[in-house]
Amino acid sequence: MNRPVDILRAQNVTKRFGGVHALDGVDFTVAKGEIRGLIGPNGSGKTTLFNVLTGYVAPTSGSIELLGRSVTSKKPHELSRSGIARTFQHIELFKGMTVLENITVAAQCRSRARLFGVLARLPAVNAEEKAFKDRAEKELIFVGIDTLKDSIAQDLAYGQQRLVEIARALATDPEILLLDEPAAGMNPTEKQTLAALIRKIRDRGITVILIEHDMKMVVNLADRITVLDCGKKLAEDGPREIQENKAVIEAYLGGNIKMQAAESKYAGVSAGEKPVLSLNNIDGCYGAVHVLKNITFSVARGEFVALIGANGAGKTTLLKTISGMLPPRSGSIEYEGQRIEHMSSDRLVRRGLVHVPEGRGIFPALTVRENIMMGAFLRKDKAGIAADYEHVLDLFPRLRERIGQQGGSLSGGEQQMLAIARALMSKPKLLLLDEPSMGLSPKLVEEVLEVVRKIHEEGRTVLLVEQNAKAALNVADRAFVIETGELVLEGSASDLLHNPKVKNAYLGG
């Protein structure tokens, strides 16, 4: 049997950002003509791998070969000319240009510009110009958006913008096309069209590498799937095998953290008491994408609630909506009996509703002490601040050891602790935590969540958003599962821990 030719061979690729290993010795080989799925939880290094392969990020070590030639640490424009094209997770169109112009820019990438020819308007330049336009129109027809060619790119709907990006990448005449979450924000019909398009691209002889969180789509499309977790290659196999792979399921749902399954300390909302937080029919949008649909739930005083769901399900948007960073499109939010859906974040912080954002958002140039004290920015009581400061350091002894270091020099887990410590300084009554486990090793996840539970036991209400379902269900009282912007399951944490439907919500059943 003929072994297929390897078109792309990345060996032992490592990328460190500060102390964090975004990629750790990854070997990644793709055969010509295949569709390769690249999946993994948030922060597992998928986009970093794309950035290394396309020259946006230089690897700390390791080598990359394209069609047998070494392309390690070449610049993005050189790699583009040698046959790698890509799209971006956050759409990067030339917004003010028409669709046709967007793609024409790509069509001209293989030939050189001549200033004199342009100024003199030489016939050769005119002919070239026509060839670019023809090429661009051909790609528009191929992708199926030729009727939009004269629209301004930023006026298009989200799904259409994604297609323009694909057409633009195709116009560079690539050997390999890297698609970074092309289906994000698309509706089911658009996703079907996209899947058909990706097959058509492969039929043209172009190798496709696909990062995608819609597991159904990846499983249906990919010939093989590579799974990354914490910067390492966790598995590489056919789609069916990946779906059954124990290690993969654990990576998605979170490892078996050794904590006693939380017995529900939560006794239900007592009849007279009003919930601390309640959401009513919240609809929300992120840019043009409708990400929250009719969300209704409430959190009682002193409760520890987890909100779990796969990447892109709308968890972060929901937290941002609660903490006043994104206004909801419709619906109402009550906090301590008051409507807050149009209140600004700083006013909510004064009332004790504090949000620890995803990705931590610490101040890298300030010391650990300064970072923590930033959390007391709105407070005036010196004695109280000093007491809380000591208390916070008791909760996180690791931070005490590093009190004089710059925030940016901490490891990912320590930065997460710092972010939580800072939030505690503003005396929260309701603490919103967005993916504290992101990018952390299982050991650290355990450590961080242990502290979160302590914080909760001190009497604070906690709303925890997590992708790592098992870890979250182990510490919370009650949980909701969110899937594509809708709450699909609700129950006590211990029940959900054994509910097979949770796995379906993640791995597309």
Add this chain to the structure above:
Amino acid sequence: MRTLSAKTRNLTTLAVILLFGVGSQFLIGDPYVSHVLILGGIYGLLAIGLNIVTGFCGQINLGMAGFYAIGSYTSAILSVRYGFGFWPAFLISILSSTLVGVVIGFPALKVRGGVYLVLITTSFAGIIQTVLNQWVGLTNGPMGIVGIPAPSIFKHQISTLQDWLVLVYALVLIAALAAIRIERSRIGRSLIAVRESETSAQSLGINLAFYKVLAFALSAAFAGAAGSLYAHYMTTISPDIYSFSTSVLVLMMIVVGGVGSIPGSIIGGIIVSVLPELLRPLNELQMIVYSLLIVLSTIYLRKGIMGLGIDTARFFRRTLSVRRNDEQAR
């Protein structure tokens, strides 16, 4: 469809500007009006240059006075000291300014973010002005250079204001056409791509370094031409003309005229020089009203005067087509 209308739009605007610029002398006949319009045309050249680097490529440049000065002094020194004719001096001015543009383009590559670019370009212009003041042996210091000869074309001495109007606006026309050709070519598309998204421009094979340096060099070329013309027209130049406020004035021209629009640049150049004169009857209020108008135009005409024209046209077209669609729907 759209490309055609953009083309005709550009050409019509250019034609109107030229008719207005050259025709005014013959219609109004006031020498002062002509003088202001000639300066307006020279400013227009500067603004076209800035539009290439800032309007197309998105790289802020507050050092246009520096390139303008290099054009003026090259031309002045060559023709006064070494007896060069106008055309050779003019071309060498463009070349020397372009070369300096390349040199400035390189440090500009190293910085990310407009703030640093503002610092680099303003310091560059500041250095040039200091050199003009201090290097007395070459530039005659603060006294400036006097007696710069008038050009002659085909043995015809350019001496009257009419001659100057024709010469300046002919060069403005050539410059505008060249800039529009660049804009509508693959080079222009690449420059605009760099402005719109550096991230994806790279992924499409665009060498950011090359196009940023090219943008600085091209803009310097136009500034060099403007500087040379200015020196020969005024016959006297001195360092104080090439100050920071001149650079800001050029930025104001493209903002008023419409960032990214070549005809807009020329209109901006003319307005910035004509408007203070129109407001002269207001006496002490003149500069206040002038500044106020400029501020208002930056707030309300975000795409400049060209943008206002285009938006108005689009508004009418859209209302008409909506009505047509409604009728079809019925």
